[in-house]
Amino acid sequence: MTQVLIAGANGAIGSALASRVLGHHADARVIGLCRTPEAFGSGDRCESVAWNAETDFHDDIAARVDDVVGDSGLDTVIYAAGLLHDPSLFPEKRLEDLNADAMVRAFTVNCVGFGTLMKALMPHLRHRRFKRIVALSAKVGSIEDNGFGGWYAYRCSKAAVNMLVRNLSVELPRRCKPVSCIALHPGTTRSPLSEPFQQSLSRLRVHSPDETAGNLWRVIDGLKEEDNGSFYSWDGSRLPW
Numbered sequence: 001m002t003q004v005l006i007a008g009a010n011g012a013i014g015s016a017l018a019s020r021v022l023g024h025h026a027d028a029r030v031i032g033l034c035r036t037p038e039a040f041g042s043g044d045r046c047e048s049v050a051w052n053a054e055t056d057f058h059d060d061i062a063a064r065v066d067d068v069v070g071d072s073g074l075d076t077v078i079y080a081a082g083l084l085h086d087p088s089l090f091p092e093k094r095l096e097d098l099n100a101d102a103m104v105r106a107f108t109v110n111c112v113g114f115g116t117l118m119k120a121l122m123p124h125l126r127h128r129r130f131k132r133i134v135a136l137s138a139k140v141g142s143i144e145d146n147g148f149g150g151w152y153a154y155r156c157s158k159a160a161v162n163m164l165v166r167n168l169s170v171e172l173p174r175r176c177k178p179v180s181c182i183a184l185h186p187g188t189t190r191s192p193l194s195e196p197f198q199q200s201l202s203r204l205r206v207h208s209p210d211e212t213a214g215n216l217w218r219v220i221d222g223l224k225e226e227d228n229g230s231f232y233s234w235d236g237s238r239l240p241w
């Protein structure tokens with residue numbers, strides 16, 4: 001059975017991706033990592049694991065995942081956890097808004113969480129089947145595409161996860177080939193993350209979580225080894241780093 005691990009499985013995009021996989025692939029099993037595993041649920045084809053992107057950096061997360069993955073290994077890993085705002089953090093409009101604690105939190109969730117999780121998952125990626133490793137990034141993390149400025153913590157943390165993807169795309173083929181590791185921009189999705197920006201969203205193309213999941217899964221399902229180390233948008237087009 002194909003095993004798909006989704007980190008951030010309780011979020012709008014993560015939960016929609018889990019539903020997409022379970023609904024369209026009868027041979028797939030989804031492992032959801034999230035803060036509230038009871039909300040994600042468990043069954044014959046899905047299992048939840050308690051995990052917090054801000055705090056779970058220790059070896060115990062590896063043990064928790066080991067118990068659920070078993071000997072079959074992982075075929076797809078999707079890092080869908082992300083932090084743009086919450087009651088104590090909001091995207092900066094100017095340099096004077098920059099806050100060190102906010103930047104640390106953004107880097108922790110958007111980048112460090114992915115790196116430490118991949119460290120824990122490495123033993124489950126050494127089988128000989130093709131593996132897909134996907135970090136949900138953001139177009140605003142592109143250095144070349146940045147023409148507006150602002151959003152310091154979010155932009156910088158997404159640029160950092162893009163570099164992490166590039167690093168992994170060099171190392172993983174040496175250790176667990178065949179594999180494709182990419183960064184993927186999900187597009188603007190109607191969710192709690194985008195809710196405070198409704199006025200700006202009126203000028204953008206906005207997708208429902210189900211639409212976003214469908215778009216992303218088409219890209220993920222179509223990945224090949226030669227795509228390793230790429231930065232893609234939800235429609236399959238390449239984005240500049």
